[in-house]
Amino acid sequence: MITTDFVPGSPCWLDLGAPDVPAAAAFYGAVLGWDYEPMGEGEDMEGGMFRKDGKIVAGLGKLTEEGARPAWMIYHSVADADAATQAVERAGGTVRVAPRDLDEWGRMAQYSDPLGGQFAVWQPGRDTGVELVDAPGSLCWTELYTSDAAAAKEFYGGVFGWQFRDMGMPGGGGGTYTLITPAGLPEERMHGGLMELPAEHLSLTNGRPYWHPVFAVADCDAAVAKVTGNGGTVQMGPQDAEGVGRLAVCLDPSNADFVVLAPVSG
Numbered sequence: 047m048i049t050t051d052f053v054p055g056s057p058c059w060l061d062l063g064a065p066d067v068p069a070a071a072a073f074y075g076a077v078l079g080w081d082y083e084p085m086g087e088g089e090d091m092e093g094g095m096f097r098k099d100g101k102i103v104a105g106l107g108k109l110t111e112e113g114a115r116p117a118w119m120i121y122h123s124v125a126d127a128d129a130a131t132q133a134v135e136r137a138g139g140t141v142r143v144a145p146r147d148l149d150e151w152g153r154m155a156q157y158s159d160p161l162g163g164q165f166a167v168w169q170p171g172r173d174t175g176v177e178l179v180d181a182p183g184s185l186c187w188t189e190l191y192t193s194d195a196a197a198a199k200e201f202y203g204g205v206f207g208w209q210f211r212d213m214g215m216p217g218g219g220g221g222t223y224t225l226i227t228p229a230g231l232p233e234e235r236m237h238g239g240l241m242e243l244p245a246e247h248l249s250l251t252n253g254r255p256y257w258h259p260v261f262a263v264a265d266c267d268a269a270v271a272k273v274t275g276n277g278g279t280v281q282m283g284p285q286d287a288e289g290v291g292r293l294a295v296c297l298d299p300s301n302a303d304f305v306v307l308a309p310v311s312g
Contacts, residue, residue, distance in 0.1 A: 048179040048186060048237045052123040055206035055228040056237050057188050058175030059121035059168050060259050061105030063114065065300055067093055070106055073298050077272045077306075078183045078261055082106065101177035103184045115250065116300035119156065119166050120188050120257050122206060127153045127169040130205065137204040145169075159201050161194060163255030180262065186307060187260035188226075188238035193253065195224060195242035202226075215241075250303060258303045266292040266308040273298075273306070 052058040064070035071082035074096060080103060084094035093107035109116055124130040127145040134141065134157045142164065143156035153169040168175065178184040192198045199210050207229030215221040227236040245253035263269040266284045273280060273296045281303070283294030291309040298304070 047234065048188075049235070050175065050177065050179055052170070052175050053228050053231065053235075054123055054125055055208055056123055056235075057120055057185065058123040058170070059105070059166075060118055060176070060185060061093075061107055061121075062116070062118050062302060063107055063109040063111070064116050064298075064302065065109050067106060067108050069299065071096075073276050073278065074104075074106075076276045077269060077278070078263070080104075080183065098178055098181075098183040101184075103176055103178050116298070116302040117164070117256065118259050118302055118304060119164065120259060121154065121166040121168040121175075123175065124167045124169055124206075127155045127167050130167045130169075131155050131157075133205045137201045139201065139205070147171075159255065160197065161192060161255050162251070163190060163192060163198070163257060165257055182262050182264045184262060185259050186262035186309065187305075188257060189260060189305065190238070190240040190255060190257050191243050191248060192240055192255035193243065193245040193248065195222070195240055198240055198255065199224065250301065256303070258305060260293075260305040260307050263306045263308050266294055266306055269306040269308075270294045270296070 048057055074080050075082060080096040080098055082094060082096055095102050096104040131141055131145055138160040140158040142158055145153055145155040147153050150171050151173040152171040156166040158164050180186045202208050209227040211225045212222050215223050224240045225236050226238040227233055270280055270284050277299035279297045281295040284292055286292050291307050293305055293307040295305050
């Protein structure tokens with residue numbers, strides 16, 4: 047489970063790069079019950095924060111990178127962003143945004159793994175990360191789709207020290223799913239998974255790996271109805287995953303991908 051103590055290597059922040067900030071704010075507000083708090087004033091606002099029940103759950107910013115697709119970026123907590131950058135480079139990754147301070151709030155950097163999957167790190171200052179996780183309307187899991195699971199485990203294990211355990215795909219449909227746990231912690235603290243897919247199935251990124259967030263919801267089918275009723279689409283589901291819950295893989299109106307999951311109780 048994801049918690050807000052944000053041990054090294056655990057997901058601690060996420061933000062969405064969207065071509066239309068007000069439209070994205072309206073969509074996620076309708077689907078997940080988020081309130082949007084813009085930073086700045088006027089119609090040209092560049093972004094802000096999403097809150098659920100008053101607690102910060104994610105960020106939103108205007109997509110400005112040339113050729114970039116709308117997508118969620120997941121940040122992992124690190125003690126030292128510069129050391130993390132060196133680890134990324136040693137492991138064959140690429141630095142997309144070099145470490146930089148965001149005033150007194152913290153220090154961040156963004157990378158691509160050797161196959162092109164994008165991710166980021168956050169070195170906390172005054173701000174450690176999101177304020178609500180593992181509850182309806184908040185992040186409860188992270189997931190990597192990759193064309194080479196063995197290479198992904200080698201890379202991310204080298205960068206973050208993650209522990210991995212392979213299991214059969216829920217539902218008995220074949221295939222392997224790899225569970226991810228922060229270094230040195232028991233499996234009840236696992237925070238994500240990775241799954242190998244043929245490159246041709248990674249159409250959102252033209253074959254490159256990609257991370258996406260999983261948001262907890264009280265009712266998966268109701269959440270999916272809100273997705274489709276507000277201009278989004280569904281790639282897969284809703285379907286039941288034994289021992290996990292009922293889930294659906296969705297796209298927002300700009301084709302940023304995310305998952306909604308109604309976890310099994312208990």
